[in-house]
Amino acid sequence: MKIFSKILKIIFIFVIFIALVTGIIIGAKGYLMYSKAIAHESVASRVERIEKQPNYTKFEELPETYVKAIIAVEDPRFYTHGGVDFRSTLKAAWTDLTNGKILEGGSTITQQLSRIMYFSQEKKFARKVAEILIARDVEKLCSKEKILELYVNRIYFGSGYYNVREAAKGYFNKEPSQMNDYEATMLAGIPNAPSAYSPDVSPKLAEERRQQVIRKMEETGAIHKGDIE
Secondary structure, three states: OHHHHHHHHHHHHHHHHHHHHHHHHHHHHHHHHHHHHHHHOOHHHHHHHHHOOOOOOOHHHOOHHHHHHHHHHHOOOOOOOOOOOHHHHHHHHHHHHHHOOOOOOOOOHHHHHHHHHHOOOOOOHHHHHHHHHHHHHHHHHOOHHHHHHHHHOOOOOOOOOOOHHHHHHHHHOOOHHHOOHHHHHHHHHHHHOHHHHOOOOOHHHHHHHHHHHHHHHHHOOOOOOOOOO
16 A cells, blocks of 8 residues: 555656646747747837728727627636736646647737737647737736727638728628627627628627627626626
């Protein structure tokens, strides 16, 4: 029995050692990826370039319902974290590590923006580290409103629409500021899976996703139950 207990302790120590070494290697690779990215172009320069793109929409032009919806469904603690939601990140990291690949993102809006600004969608642990480091830089440079503004001007909404103004015009023939609650909640749900939730592709799935957005808004206290149908 004592021998068996010693063997278990050795195995446990070995597993912890491997995990630590793996974490150090991934962290080093992620930092190198981050360093190369910002050396090529600073966060400030990249932000300025986004602001100059066609059809750019200011935060003030976004309906309140749309802002509440996108935060509720993508990053409920958006206004309280510093770029990384450690609770979601640790939960996702545990799921990913136990499965040996990235299954859950746990990414905040700031992290998603950082990824879009600098990296591909390829799922790698090192890229996740680099994404987190850039997210912290973004938070230092930009207000929360500016981060959300940049985000909706860079995410894909399906059907060839690459920012919120293109999507509002393409789907509803409206400026973003003119969207009603139905349209705002519909649009907020699309970026999670644009090819599936585009109302042009599948109106049924798009409506199911819109209802998910509304439920999330209710759960997070963004609206009261029944405020939006």
